[in-house]
Amino acid sequence: xxxxxxxxxxxxxxxxxxxxxxxxxxxxxxxxxxxxxxxxxxxxxxxxxxxxxxxxxxxxxxxxxxxxxxxxxxxxxxxxxxxxxxxxxxxxxxxxxxxxxxxxxxxxxxxxxxxxxxxxxxxxxxxxxxxxxxxxxxxxxxxxxxxxxxxxxxxxxxxxxxxxxxxxxxxxxxxxxxxxxxxxxxxxxxxxxxxxxxxxxxxxxxxxxxxxxxxxxxxxxxxxxxxxxxxxxxxxxxxxxxxxxxxxxxxxxxxxxxxxxxxxxxxxxxxxxxxxxxxxxxxxxxxxxxxxxxxxxxxxxxxxxxxxxxxxxxxxxxxxxxxxxxxxxxxxxxxxxxxxxxxxxxxxxxxxxxxxxxxxxxxxxxxxxxxxxxxxxxxxxxxxx
Numbered sequence: 381x382x383x384x385x386x387x388x389x390x391x392x393x394x395x396x397x398x399x400x401x402x403x404x405x406x407x408x409x410x411x412x413x414x415x416x417x418x419x420x421x422x423x424x425x426x427x428x429x430x431x432x433x434x435x436x437x438x439x440x441x442x443x444x445x446x447x448x449x450x451x452x453x454x455x456x457x458x459x460x461x462x463x464x465x466x467x468x469x470x471x472x473x474x475x476x477x478x479x480x481x482x483x484x485x486x487x488x489x490x491x492x493x494x495x496x497x498x499x500x501x502x503x504x505x506x507x508x509x510x511x512x513x514x515x516x517x518x519x520x521x522x523x524x525x526x527x528x529x530x531x532x533x534x535x536x537x538x539x540x541x542x543x544x545x546x547x548x549x550x551x552x553x554x555x556x557x558x559x560x561x562x563x564x565x566x567x568x569x570x571x572x573x574x575x576x577x578x579x580x581x582x583x584x585x586x587x588x589x590x591x592x593x594x595x596x597x598x599x600x601x602x603x604x605x606x607x608x609x610x611x612x613x614x615x616x617x618x619x620x621x622x623x624x625x626x627x628x629x630x631x632x633x634x635x636x637x638x639x640x641x642x643x644x645x646x647x648x649x650x651x652x653x654x655x656x657x658x659x660x661x662x663x664x665x666x667x668x669x670x671x672x673x674x675x676x677x678x679x680x681x682x683x684x685x686x687x688x689x690x691x692x693x694x695x696x697x698x699x700x701x702x703x704x705x706x707x708x709x710x711x712x713x714x715x716x717x718x719x720x721x722x723x724x725x726x727x728x729x730x731x732x733x734x735x736x737x738x739x740x741x742x743x744x745x746x747x748x749x750x751x752x753x754x755x756x757x758x759x760x761x762x763x764x765x
Contacts, residue, residue: 444572630688
């Protein structure tokens, strides 16, 4: 069941009861929020789309970063010149949006799936983008890099006059950025796909992107295809009798951060027919364990996924000499999601892989169960040699 947020419900009820329309605007008819969900996510838990008594909608995002508690933001998606009701305290954008700045490469993948990368006028960290269309337009100067954090180019951002800026938060709102955007009166929205626990929950965020460009039905169709393929693969994986034990990530300064049982990657491991080696914590948050504790657990591992920056077995052994002789390394069952990497360090696994959960699941099935397919056909992962 979708998470219910008291604050969000209060806002919707207030909007439904509103009878006073926005006066003195002169730019179209004000509408009243209906309070009804015109799109109720099946897997995602961090957004909803509400209707009005007109053509416009309200995109609502709840708790878009880890540790958020009741954070709710709303975008009034205006159509036909309609204006938001009096008292609406979110941003208003006119659909379809034409100029978007993306602060995460993941957002590029959502627009790409809708054949709408031409709407992207700016990105944060262009060198780390995998999408070839954006890379080509960046080389021509059609897409600009606005920088990030303390190196943000606000003068450039203001000159671009984007319809909306899509942000992400890590642990909290990035007030340095959002306060400046408010000062510049540039609409923005924090996207919360990365805190979704279910792989299909992350993929379903394609629908809000479709909403902003008037392609909600097309986005829903794309998502339904991903979900159908994912579910078919999950059924196949469920029929495998063996479940190899899987270790994840790599130590950093002798501390190993391992995700909880409800995390995105652990859900993928389970759905692909694997058994997570560090199971036992009912949370989606990663926790630190000592290198020694990780080493003792790794002795039972059949497969090692995403061992840091290692690109081959030699570099793995050099970076993590303690793990040189564990069974999965000895047997050569170490896989990293580096097949689609850019020279500057971008990685399409963290870009389009968030949307294409079905591709990721198929890769993992092959990692865990070689009979599931040819390793050369894997999309994001490759075996370290």
